[in-house]
Amino acid sequence: MKRKLLTTAFLVCCVAICMAAAFLNIAGTWTGNLKMTDGNTIPLSYTFKQDGDKVTGMATSPQGEVAIESGKIAGDVITFSVNVQGMDIPHSGKIYADSIAMDVTVGDDKLHSKLLKKAN
Template sequence: MKRKFFTTALLSCCLIICLAAVYADINGKWIGSINTPDGNAIQVSYDFKADGEKLTGTATSQMGEVPIENGKIKGDDFSFSVNVSGTDYPHKGKVYADSCALDIDFGGSGSHFIVKRAK
């Protein structure tokens, strides 16, 4: 009897953890740093808003604030672009409970970076 209870409790905990990972919420403010191809670090923040499979919001850096364009989210994968001074910078990412892993394309040269949920 104790073994059945323990096994059921363990499986329930695993299910809850898996569901939390699947339904990680991207909404809100995220902050981090991008290392550019020329070696500079740029402090960035993203304010994401998901509505179904549509992702909107803003990206902010020392260059100013720009809207997120062409944002899409499917499960825990998402993509969008930002336009800075006439140049589009596509982003692809994956959302986790407390962080997002992103790849940005700087016109053929890419950078991988992590942003954390702002407190």
């Protein structure tokens, strides 16, 4: 009986986690800073639009605004790319309840944005 109860509780928790991930919505504007290899930081802003697991929108930096391409969400992971002057810059991040930790690859440099916070 105890084993049956534990198994049922485990299955209920798994379903709840899957349901929460399925309804994860990041639509809106998220802001943060990207730390460069030289120690400087660049302010970033991402405006995400979400349709199920597909993500589109715009990324904004002091250099201007570019479209978010090939955006996807799988569970609590977001991946997308932006094209800056002919160079694809892949992004990957982990989505938390109130923030996103973002990794950006520029050439051979792996950069990290500590936490993006939702602005709206």
